[in-house]
Amino acid sequence: MAKNLKNLFPGLAYVHGDTVVHRMHPLPKLLLLITYSVSVIVFSRVIVAVALFLVLLLFYGFSGLGPGFFLRKLRVIMIFGLMMLLVQIISVQQGQLLFEYTLFNSISLQIWSAGLAAGLIMMLRFINIIVSSYLFVSTTDPNKLVYALMQAGLPYRYGFMLITSLRFIPVFSQDLAIIRNAQMAKGIDLEGVSPGKVIVSVKYLLTPLVICALNKVDCLAISMESRAFGLHPGRSYLYEQAVDLKEWLFLAVSTVLLLGGGFYLTYIT
Amino acid sequence: MGKPVVCVNGVTFRYEGCALPAISDINLQLDKGEFISITGSSGCGKSTLALCLAGFIPHHVAGEMCGSVIINGLDSQQYPPSKLAGIVGLVQQDPEAQMCTLRVIDEVAFGPENLCLSRKEIKDRVEWALEAVNSLHLRDREIYSLSGGEKQRIAIASVLAMQPSLIILDEPTANLDPVGTVEVLQVIKKLEADTAVIIIEHRLKQLMPISDRLLIMDKGRIICDGKPDQVYREFRCGQKRFYAAGFKPGEREGPSQPAAGEKELCLKPSPVLSVSDLSVNLGEKSVLENISFDIFPGQITAVMGGNGSGKTTLLLSLLGINKPERGEIFYRGSSISQEKVSLRARNMGMVFQNPNHQIFENTVLLEAMLPSLMLFKDKALASDMVNSLLEEFELLQYKERLPFSLSFGEKKRLTLVSVLGYQPGILLLDEPLIGQDNLRAEIFWQAVLKHSSAGGISIIVCHDPDFVRNFCDRLLFLDKGTLLLDRPVEEGFNLLKELGFKEYLPGGSIVEE
Numbered sequence A: 001m002a003k004n005l006k007n008l009f010p011g012l013a014y015v016h017g018d019t020v021v022h023r024m025h026p027l028p029k030l031l032l033l034i035t036y037s038v039s040v041i042v043f044s045r046v047i048v049a050v051a052l053f054l055v056l057l058l059f060y061g062f063s064g065l066g067p068g069f070f071l072r073k074l075r076v077i078m079i080f081g082l083m084m085l086l087v088q089i090i091s092v093q094q095g096q097l098l099f100e101y102t103l104f105n106s107i108s109l110q111i112w113s114a115g116l117a118a119g120l121i122m123m124l125r126f127i128n129i130i131v132s133s134y135l136f137v138s139t140t141d142p143n144k145l146v147y148a149l150m151q152a153g154l155p156y157r158y159g160f161m162l163i164t165s166l167r168f169i170p171v172f173s174q175d176l177a178i179i180r181n182a183q184m185a186k187g188i189d190l191e192g193v194s195p196g197k198v199i200v201s202v203k204y205l206l207t208p209l210v211i212c213a214l215n216k217v218d219c220l221a222i223s224m225e226s227r228a229f230g231l232h233p234g235r236s237y238l239y240e241q242a243v244d245l246k247e248w249l250f251l252a253v254s255t256v257l258l259l260g261g262g263f264y265l266t267y268i269t
Numbered sequence B: 001m002g003k004p005v006v007c008v009n010g011v012t013f014r015y016e017g018c019a020l021p022a023i024s025d026i027n028l029q030l031d032k033g034e035f036i037s038i039t040g041s042s043g044c045g046k047s048t049l050a051l052c053l054a055g056f057i058p059h060h061v062a063g064e065m066c067g068s069v070i071i072n073g074l075d076s077q078q079y080p081p082s083k084l085a086g087i088v089g090l091v092q093q094d095p096e097a098q099m100c101t102l103r104v105i106d107e108v109a110f111g112p113e114n115l116c117l118s119r120k121e122i123k124d125r126v127e128w129a130l131e132a133v134n135s136l137h138l139r140d141r142e143i144y145s146l147s148g149g150e151k152q153r154i155a156i157a158s159v160l161a162m163q164p165s166l167i168i169l170d171e172p173t174a175n176l177d178p179v180g181t182v183e184v185l186q187v188i189k190k191l192e193a194d195t196a197v198i199i200i201e202h203r204l205k206q207l208m209p210i211s212d213r214l215l216i217m218d219k220g221r222i223i224c225d226g227k228p229d230q231v232y233r234e235f236r237c238g239q240k241r242f243y244a245a246g247f248k249p250g251e252r253e254g255p256s257q258p259a260a261g262e263k264e265l266c267l268k269p270s271p272v273l274s275v276s277d278l279s280v281n282l283g284e285k286s287v288l289e290n291i292s293f294d295i296f297p298g299q300i301t302a303v304m305g306g307n308g309s310g311k312t313t314l315l316l317s318l319l320g321i322n323k324p325e326r327g328e329i330f331y332r333g334s335s336i337s338q339e340k341v342s343l344r345a346r347n348m349g350m351v352f353q354n355p356n357h358q359i360f361e362n363t364v365l366l367e368a369m370l371p372s373l374m375l376f377k378d379k380a381l382a383s384d385m386v387n388s389l390l391e392e393f394e395l396l397q398y399k400e401r402l403p404f405s406l407s408f409g410e411k412k413r414l415t416l417v418s419v420l421g422y423q424p425g426i427l428l429l430d431e432p433l434i435g436q437d438n439l440r441a442e443i444f445w446q447a448v449l450k451h452s453s454a455g456g457i458s459i460i461v462c463h464d465p466d467f468v469r470n471f472c473d474r475l476l477f478l479d480k481g482t483l484l485l486d487r488p489v490e491e492g493f494n495l496l497k498e499l500g501f502k503e504y505l506p507g508g509s510i511v512e513e
Helices: A002-008 A026-042 A046-063 A067-073 A075-091 A113-139 A142-151 A156-185 A195-225 A245-268 B046-053 B104-114 B119-132 B148-160 B178-189 B228-238 B311-319 B364-376 B379-392 B408-420 B438-453 B465-471 B489-499
Strands: A097-103 A107-112 B006-015 B023-030 B035-040 B063-071 B088-091 B166-170 B196-200 B213-218 B221-226 B273-282 B285-295 B300-304 B324-331 B348-351 B426-430 B457-461 B474-479 B482-488
Touching: A026 A046, A026 A113, A026 A142, A026 A245, A046 A113, A046 A245, A067 A075, A075 A113, A097 A113, A107 A113, A142 A156, A156 A195, A156 B311, A156 B348, B006 B046, B023 B046, B023 B221, B035 B046, B046 B063, B046 B166, B046 B196, B088 B148, B104 B119, B104 B148, B119 B148, B148 B166, B148 B178, B213 B228, B221 B228, B273 B311, B285 B311, B285 B324, B285 B474, B285 B482, B300 B311, B300 B438, B300 B465, B311 B324, B311 B348, B311 B426, B311 B457, B348 B408, B364 B379, B364 B408, B379 B408, B408 B426, B408 B438, B426 B438, B438 B457, B438 B465, B465 B489, B474 B489, B482 B489
Parallel strands: B035 B196, B035 B213, B088 B166, B166 B196, B300 B457, B300 B474, B348 B426, B426 B457
Antiparallel strands: A097 A107, B006 B023, B006 B063, B213 B221, B273 B285, B273 B324, B474 B482
16 A cells, blocks of 8 residues: 555655755745645636746756656656646537547547646646645655644644654554564465455554554653653744744745736736 | 662552552662662563653553652652653663654754753753763764664663653663664663663673662562672572573484584585575665575574674575575575475474564464464364473463463564474574573573474574573674674684674673773
């Protein structure tokens, strides 16, 4: 399951870097992502979608992730987007006929203006949303993000829920690998892939995994509580994650540009 | 000397659903700066006592407690663990599970941050604590990238940063390789003089030189308390087998034992297992390179090496779980390199480090029979064999119980029973000593010796040099995926000494005062 998700969203993880996009404080960056996503959803003209895509490319340029990132990690997303475009073009036949081609004198391929527009919008919206989230995740240290959110008012219990789950994902996946080995050593055939084996593996892997997880959680709870977790309603932080005035300004200007620009292109031109 | 840090008065605790108390009538007093070691067989109540001292009993563990635990003048009945935090610090066995943040510095700052200290105070404490465990250079590292020893040092630092009056360390080196063990023991030894330290350990030898007092627990009671050497002597008189002298080499029966040595090789018995030029990659990384060795009937072979040197990978490759890049594996002369794991497992029984990874059936009996049934499908045969093994391993009384309800050591014995049940020619044991007191370990070893005197071979990944010296014929030492040496044990240790791996020698992890 996890592997399938990984294939769909390959490398969706923080990529260390020291660019302007990486250095931006996680909080205004998150707000910017939200504003951007709102613009993507609210404005439904092709030109706006294209403009937003260009803005995204600009940020990708700044982030130093390089064109390889698009080709390798976002390939599936791009292909999926193109398929959405094709489905719309084939199924919506309204507006003006832009292009027609007859195949073997019988099958006629037509592209209509409304179909093309709807397809482009749908494809770009999809790509813009996913790709901007990818950019955010790839350039934001999750640890910093959660610490920033906690300092901005997120109750620390929720914050640490996120941090401990990030901490334990690799631990559990390692455990799962060992459990799989251990069950195979007992003679349970888990090699190869077939639906039967998937069911067998769930049966043999899940119980030990849950037991191991519970043991670890017990140990973690003792370790956290013996270090005064939950003693006070608030807590202090070693690193203050204050947002620069410049960054607030940048956020404000970007918000005005995104929403204002979108409004202008949608309703005035 | 002033007020004692810890004052335990007549504490008895019984877990909910248990007939007998886990600890009974414990009286203990600990002064500022005192360093005491507690030892005893598995299930003797050491860890329960630790939980009492840290306040988790009675607040978070269901059961019935009498008596009082006073820490720095505070009664644990009235103060929950989070309120005792800053007074008592607890370091647990598993270095992985007790870390709750992603970076070293966040981990060490975690406690002081919870105490709402000022930024400057937190910073000072973090630096001081990291310095105290020789780990200032690790401060910006990510936790997952640390070795076991480093993780345990950071766990100690994160407790130190709370500046507790009492630190309890519950088997802090159990999961570490010899290098990590030495690192951690050196850190423990130089803990601040005004902090009282309680360390719970099976491996006494390492602690004797650094303890002020040694306590021995048995069946929930403290049965000896005094100067380490005195207690050691007194206790050894009573129960010779208890530790150190527990293993008796040279008790093997049967003629099939070709004591490993170069001379015997001219007799040329044919090897049971041959590995030739084995290389294994995991992902992009090369984990084993050009490993070759032959193992002859009856041999007990130890595999030593640091964490990450490829020991476990070697066992998994023999079993076919890790696929080799190159090389061949032969069992009794025929190549098994192409065989599936389920076929190879008929001849090779592997016991993993953590039994929780292996166990999953509903009763002890079913669990013990599972591999026999999976591999040979002969229920009657499996049942007879397994029942007698359960008896031998003192597990028969639990046969209808849920395996997960057993103690760690019992689970470990259960996993060995499940493997011995189908009498494989090769036993692969990964760190079998962890979680076993010496008394129980002996049952374990007698079984291995019996297996070898019947001509079987055992390959044992082990960190304990004393054990290797007493029990094994041969030593394979892996270093960064290559086979650094393959010698009879004594010769192997001499060579290791010359090569500078002194932590791996018998007595090498003892930190002198």
